[in-house]
Amino acid sequence: MTGPVVCTTVAQLREEIGARVTRGARTVGLFPTMGALHDGHARIAQRTRAENDLAVVSVFVNPLQFGPGEDFESYPRDLDGDVARLAEVGVDLVFAPSVEQMYPDGTPVVSVTSGRAGSILEGATRPGHFDGALTVVNKLFTIAAPGPAAELRAYFGEKDAQQLLLMQRMVRDFDYPVEIRAVPIVRSEQGLALSSRNQYLSAEQADHALVLHRTLRALAAGELTLERARSAIDAEPEVRLDYFVTVDPGDLSLVEPGPGTLALVAAWVGPTRLIDNMRI
Amino acid sequence: MTGPVVCTTVAQLREEIGARVTRGARTVGLFPTMGALHDGHARIAQRTRAENDLAVVSVFVNPLQFGPGEDFESYPRDLDGDVARLAEVGVDLVFAPSVEQMYPDGTPVVSVTSGRAGSILEGATRPGHFDGALTVVNKLFTIAAPGPAAELRAYFGEKDAQQLLLMQRMVRDFDYPVEIRAVPIVRSEQGLALSSRNQYLSAEQADHALVLHRTLRALAAGELTLERARSAIDAEPEVRLDYFVTVDPGDLSLVEPGPGTLALVAAWVGPTRLIDNMRI
Structure with missing residues (x-):
């Protein structure tokens, strides 16, 4: 089994995608990640692989998504491990740029913002987080754009609902020729949504969760x-509640529970x- | 002389550009305007025409660029006059969408921002103006994108220096495959920069200006x-000064006058x- 081609520059990724579209790829799947891949990621990578001629996974710890008090420096990085995992899945291309490659002029002067919709719920706990995520995904869409000969699909997990909704909204608001594909939450037999943070839970806490x-x-x-x-x-x-709300998935405004609305919950367990x- | 094809929907513009690229157009020039075209616009439209296989001018009074106290409703609109003028220049396509066509979901949830760089100088007088301009031009770039078979060039006047710099910065920060072409200021024999506002000046004021x-x-x-x-x-x-500064054209930060810096002045005349x- 040959592993994926690892591209570290924007030019290299564009060239690889261009060459494969020229050779006949008609669908390109892009799964943006920050690396340190676990089983939840693998599930999304598998769908990206299965549904597209060309499967691309980006691995980039994006400094814009981290606030001043957050763990950008200590965020886990294991590119070799990630590439090995993505080789098993059969991904074609891994895009693993440096910070200098993605932001050659330093912090962008012009960026993407979701205003109020990105400053509530998870955004209230992590100011600037969603604007940083939108800004980097916006760049990834541009860099991976295969042109009119092929379709671009981007994959996001439904677990991070607010992120998914904002990405869908960006594509609509910016008229992007990108299809967002949402991958459902994977749950334990008991119903707990899989997350890398579940490893911190004691057996009792997992039960309470x-x-x-x-x-x-x-x-x-x-x-x-x-x-x-x-x-x-x-x-x-x-268990201590942070928020439990229902929102309009179109603009994240708070609404009464009802068909088509989305219920969002966040809580500390220990x-x-x-x-x-969950969609209602 | 046949006039330009007037496209009023996003789908129609994409189709027209796609068809012409298929028929051999290798360069697409886009000149974004808010209509009410005068001689300064005609100059830029002429360059757009002369330098590209396909010349596209958009005419869209963008509500996002207007503040609450500003004149969005009363802003002059004369599409027939504009199309006649652009026919003389030989422009191929005019894109004249409705507000509903550009913003089908209402005010965008996700938008483009230039943060501090867009809130100083002209932005201090018109809060939100540059973010609105960047947001609509971002959409125009996506809608007019001809794909890898052709180059996209976008035309802006050097008169609106801050707008031009922010557009250049957006292209760099977003990795857009768009080349920004700057069109120099046209001046009267005496040196006054041409502007539609010059008509409000008395002969004496024009002299003072x-x-x-x-x-x-x-x-x-x-x-x-x-x-x-x-x-x-x-x-x-x-004459009453608003500001007279020199900036780094890369990020609009204030710097001492020196080679490569840009001097910007704004003043009320009456x-x-x-x-x-002026570039130093």
Whole structure:
């Protein structure tokens, strides 16, 4: 098995994509990541591989997504491990640029913003995070654009619902010829949404954490109001609610629970912050 | 003489550009305007025509560029007149979308921002103006993108120096395959930069307004300091200085006058606000 071609420059990625489109690739799948890939990522990489002639995964720890107090320097980096994992999946191209390659002029003067929609919910805990993510994905879309001969699809997990909605909204608001493909949440048998943070949970905490999925399901089934769903979470031992809301997936505005709305929950379980969501 | 094809929808413009690239166009020139075209626009349209296989002019009064107190509703609109003028120049396509066509979901949730660089100088007088201009031009670049078979060039006048610099910066920061072509300021014999606002000046005021160009030239020649250039402007009857600065054209940061910097001036002459600039 030959592994993926690892591109470290913008020019190299453009050339590789261009060459493969010329040789007949009609669909290009792009899965943007910050590396340190786990099973959740592998699932999305597999879909990217299965659904496209050309499967591209970017591995870039984007400094713009990290706030001043956050862990940009210590964020885990393991490109060799990531490439090995992506080789198993059969990905064609890995794009692993340096910070200097992505931001040759330093911090961008012109950037992408989601304004209020990116400063609420997860954005309230991480100011600037979503604008940083949108700015880098905007660049990735431009760099990976295969031109009119092929379709570009970009893959995001439904677990990070706010990120997914903002990416969908960027594509619409910017008229991008990109199709966003959402990959459903993978859950444990008990219902806990898979996350790399689950490893921090004790067996007992993992049990308490099930309240997130349980209340989401009950809300979606009309068995609980938002108010009672919030109380149910706060009543669970070791669990402390951050938010439990329903939003319009078009603009993330808060709305009453109802068909087509999206329920979003975030809570601390012990010291670990978890998020989950469900379409109503 | 057949006039330009007038496209009113995004789909129609994409189709027209695609068809002409297929028929052999290798260069596409795009000149974004808000219509109400005058001789200054005609000059830029002529360059767009002369330098490209396919010449496209967009005519769109972009609500995002207008502040709450500004004149979006009363801004002059004369599409028939504009199309007649562009027919004389020999432009191929006019893109004249409705607001609903450009912003089908209402005000964009995700948009382009230039942060501080767009909130100083002209941006201080018109908050949000540059972000609105960047957001719509970003969309125009996407909509007019001809794909890898042809080059896209976008035309902006040097008169609106801050806008030009921000557009150049957007292309660099977003890795856009677009070349920005700057069209030099056209001046009267006496040196006054042509502007549709010059019509508001009395003969005497037009005479006083020459102090802008005179001080810019003297500054560029090293005959005046910034301090003395400012005083010279304020000493001119009927002229009141807003700003006179030199900036780094890369990020619009204020710097001392020197080779490669750009001198920017804005002043009121009577009730009329004028801007001018010169590379040092």
